Amino acid sequence: MESVLGRYRNLIILVGVLFLQVLGLAMQVKKSGNDEEKTRLIRVWAVDAVTPFERAVVWAQNGSSSLWHNYFYLRGVRAENRQLKEQIEHMRLEQVRLSDDAAQARRLQILLAFKEQFISRTVAAQVIGSSGSDLSRIIYIDKGKNAGIEPDMAVMTSDGIVGKVLLVYPSVAQVLLISDQSSGVGAMLEKTRLQGVLRGTPNGEVALERVMSDEQVQVGETILTSGGDQIFPKGLPVGKVTEVGNGKDLFLNIKIKPAADLSKLEEVLVLIEKQEQPAQSEDAVHLRASDILAQRLPSVPDKPAADAKSAAAGTGTADAATPPQTPIKPQITKAARNSSGASSVHITPLPEPRTEPADGASTPSRKSDGTTVPTTAPTTAAEPDAAQIKPAVPRTKSGSPSTPSPPPPNSQPPVDQNSPQ
Amino acid sequence: MPITYTSGEQVEVYRFSFPVTIGIPLLALFVQAFVPLRFPRFAVYFDLPLLVTIFFAMARRSPISGLLTGSVIGLAQDMLGHNPIGLYGIAKTVVGYGASSLGVKLDVENAGARFLVTLAFYLVHAAVYFTVARGMVNMTQTWSWPHGIVAGLANAFLGVLLYFLLDKFKQRT
Numbered sequence: 001m002e003s004v005l006g007r008y009r010n011l012i013i014l015v016g017v018l019f020l021q022v023l024g025l026a027m028q029v030k031k032s033g034n035d036e037e038k039t040r041l042i043r044v045w046a047v048d049a050v051t052p053f054e055r056a057v058v059w060a061q062n063g064s065s066s067l068w069h070n071y072f073y074l075r076g077v078r079a080e081n082r083q084l085k086e087q088i089e090h091m092r093l094e095q096v097r098l099s100d101d102a103a104q105a106r107r108l109q110i111l112l113a114f115k116e117q118f119i120s121r122t123v124a125a126q127v128i129g130s131s132g133s134d135l136s137r138i139i140y141i142d143k144g145k146n147a148g149i150e151p152d153m154a155v156m157t158s159d160g161i162v163g164k165v166l167l168v169y170p171s172v173a174q175v176l177l178i179s180d181q182s183s184g185v186g187a188m189l190e191k192t193r194l195q196g197v198l199r200g201t202p203n204g205e206v207a208l209e210r211v212m213s214d215e216q217v218q219v220g221e222t223i224l225t226s227g228g229d230q231i232f233p234k235g236l237p238v239g240k241v242t243e244v245g246n247g248k249d250l251f252l253n254i255k256i257k258p259a260a261d262l263s264k265l266e267e268v269l270v271l272i273e274k275q276e277q278p279a280q281s282e283d284a285v286h287l288r289a290s291d292i293l294a295q296r297l298p299s300v301p302d303k304p305a306a307d308a309k310s311a312a313a314g315t316g317t318a319d320a321a322t323p324p325q326t327p328i329k330p331q332i333t334k335a336a337r338n339s340s341g342a343s344s345v346h347i348t349p350l351p352e353p354r355t356e357p358a359d360g361a362s363t364p365s366r367k368s369d370g371t372t373v374p375t376t377a378p379t380t381a382a383e384p385d386a387a388q389i390k391p392a393v394p395r396t397k398s399g400s401p402s403t404p405s406p407p408p409p410n411s412q413p414p415v416d417q418n419s420p421q
Numbered sequence: 422m423p424i425t426y427t428s429g430e431q432v433e434v435y436r437f438s439f440p441v442t443i444g445i446p447l448l449a450l451f452v453q454a455f456v457p458l459r460f461p462r463f464a465v466y467f468d469l470p471l472l473v474t475i476f477f478a479m480a481r482r483s484p485i486s487g488l489l490t491g492s493v494i495g496l497a498q499d500m501l502g503h504n505p506i507g508l509y510g511i512a513k514t515v516v517g518y519g520a521s522s523l524g525v526k527l528d529v530e531n532a533g534a535r536f537l538v539t540l541a542f543y544l545v546h547a548a549v550y551f552t553v554a555r556g557m558v559n560m561t562q563t564w565s566w567p568h569g570i571v572a573g574l575a576n577a578f579l580g581v582l583l584y585f586l587l588d589k590f591k592q593r594t
Contacts, residue, residue: 010484014518017492018511022557025507029558046450046500053451129501132453133509134465135554135562136502139458166503176503181561202563204465263461 044169047140051172054129055142062126121273123147125173127265134204137180139163139265144171147272152231154271160237160259161185161225162268173270178238179204179262186228187238189217195226198238198256206239208254215252217244223256233274433530435480435591442477445587446494449473454501466572468543470494472580474513475542476587478520479529487524491517505558512549516542532581539580543573 005012125141143149145168153165155175163183167174176183178198185198187208194215196208208223221241227234239258247253437445449469457464474494478487495513499506520542523529529538547569554560 010488010518010522013485014488014514017488017514021492021496021507021510021514022553025505025511025553025557028505028507043500043506046497049447049497050451050454050501054455057455127458129454130457130464131502132450132455132457132464132470132498133502135508135550135560136504138503140454174503180503182503202561265458 043167047169047172047174051129051140054140058126058128058142120275121271122269123149123272125149125268125270127268128172137177137200137204137262138166139175139177141173141175141268141270142171143270144169144173146170147270149173149270149272154232154236154274155268156232156236156271157260157265157268159261160239161232162260162262162265164231165270175268177262178258179206184229185232185238186226187223188226189241190222190224191218192216192221195228196254198223206256206258208241208256209247209251211252211254213246213250213252217241217252217254219244233271433593434482435593437477437480437590437592441590445477445590446470446473446490446497450494450497450501453498466575467579468546468572468576469583470498470509471513471516471543471546472539472576472583473587474517475520475539475580476584478517479524479535479538480591482521482524484518484521484525487517487521488514489517491515491520504554504560508550508554508558511553512546515549516546519545532585535581535584536577539577540573543576544569547572 123143125143125147127139128142129140131138141155149165149168151165151168155162155164161178163175163177163180165173166176177200178185179200181200181202183198183200186195187198188195189208189211192215194211194217196211199207199209201207211217219241223238223241225232225234225236225238237259239256241254242257243253243255245253449472453464453467453469474487474491477490481487481490491513492510495510496506498509498513520538523538527534527538529535551562551564555562
């Protein structure tokens with residue numbers, strides 16, 4: 001027995017060591033849910049052993065680079081400075097135009113009760129290392145728990161998203177890049193708004209999955225985050241489509257070139273705080289949607305009291321509840337729900353010549369709070385003033401016709417004067 | 422009697438000082454983790470911890486020492502990534518055992534032998550990793566012979582240069 005053990009000692013030890021590692025691996029795979037917690041301690045040892053060297057080298061590299069670029073290599077700085085000043089002037093003009101557009105877009109978002117996610121606070125961090133393997137696409141940054149970083153925080157650059165925080169140590173954090181196979185980011189195409197899942201491929205590329213093959217996707221189209229993963233705020237740049245082909249299971253195979261250069265990351269921003277709140281316009285914080293609509297859309301002005309009296313006298317028996325004998329087709333121009341949840345429907349009679357006074361007609365009137373509600377009032381005008389006729393399609397502030405929105409679920413149905421009451 | 426191509430007298434067994442034993446693998450891990458930040462293709466083609474494993478295993482010519490060295494270096498490499506710990510550990514344990522066993526039987530002091538041994542063990546390492554990752558962890562892996570051959574040749578070339586540098590740290594027993 002001893003001779004057998006002695007003869008195969010090396011092989012027995014090899015099998016034993018392999019068995020232990022396979023056992024450990026199997027335990028990690030089985031407990032994949034909290035694998036990171038189970039193996040956290042031993043990962044800390046490795047990270048603590050390697051990152052000080054990396055931090056020191058990065059520091060020395062940056063120091064020497066800064067010394068050279070800031071104190072010695074200043075050739076062309078004056079010309080560049082002049083050029084930048086000119087660029088600032090151009091950008092200021094552009095900013096004025098864009099701020100107008102942004103304010104308008106914000107007002108429209110309020111109307112549609114959109115919610116926006118705002119990036120509240122970010123921490124800038126320096127990339128100090130990687131896993132060193134193309135099978136594990138992660139980077140290490142020099143900020144950790146002490147800087148307020150926590151797992152599942154979004155990491156980005158000014159160009160686009162980079163990844164998410166995977167593990168956090170006191171002064172270092174591990175970031176899983178979007179090019180890793182195990183990453184998944186909710187993304188959408190900018191123009192068509194088609195949504196999919198962004199994943200890394202085994203060879204380090206990035207692909208958009210779960211887009212049906214009958215959809216049209218153009219090469220060069222921009223990809224944005226959709227916000228569906230609850231990690232990245234909606235609308236951050238992801239990249240551009242570089243290749244579109246047929247994939248598996250009726251889905252397209254869309255390859256993406258990331259907006260951020262993942263192979264040359266030096267500094268990144270970690271989104272440590274984001275807040276979700278309804279979009280608010282600076283100049284319309286206290287206005288309700290119906291108020292804004294009422295201000296923008298032309299409507300039939302209130303009748304003077306004298307006219308109303310004479311009309312009542314002419315008809316003799318003006319009964320508001322009585323439907324008019326002459327058919328009047330109402331035209332619904334806009335339905336919107338105000339901030340309190342109530343909805344208002346604008347109904348304007350079409351200008352039809354009338355030869356006899358109507359007993360009552362449905363005309364809108366403006367309430368004291370600015371909302372417009374349908375009321376009944378006697379009508380005597382045979383030819384309504386052209387200025388009082390509402391346009392068929394309301395126009396936005398910029399002059400372009402706005403898309404008619406469907407009526408809210410709890411809005412009043414259109415009043416059809418022809419139908420029996 | 423086992424067949425050997427070098428007699429027992431011809432085989433030199435070397436040892437290394439403690440700082441070298443600890444420092445060289447640590448330096449290899451550091452370089453492997455840091456260089457890809459500046460040269461991203463480095464991580465695709467080169468595996469410095471593997472080269473260090475092969476070097477120590479062949480120099481010590483002890484299978485137990487070789488497999489333990491490979492195991493420790495591989496596990497440390499696993500810890501720097503986010504995949505389950507043990508993938509590189511298992512692969513480098515096999516390589517460490519194989520390289521040290523081969524070192525007992527073959528003269529691996531010349532450049533040609535070192536080149537071929539490194540190329541062969543790179544492919545063994547890739548095959549073991551691929552098998553374990555795909556079979557046990559269910560990771561999506563693609564095997565590419567062109568990539569394997571090119572990366573193996575690149576590692577073999579770098580290995581020959583590196584081994585001559587590391588030879589300076591050898592101590593005769």
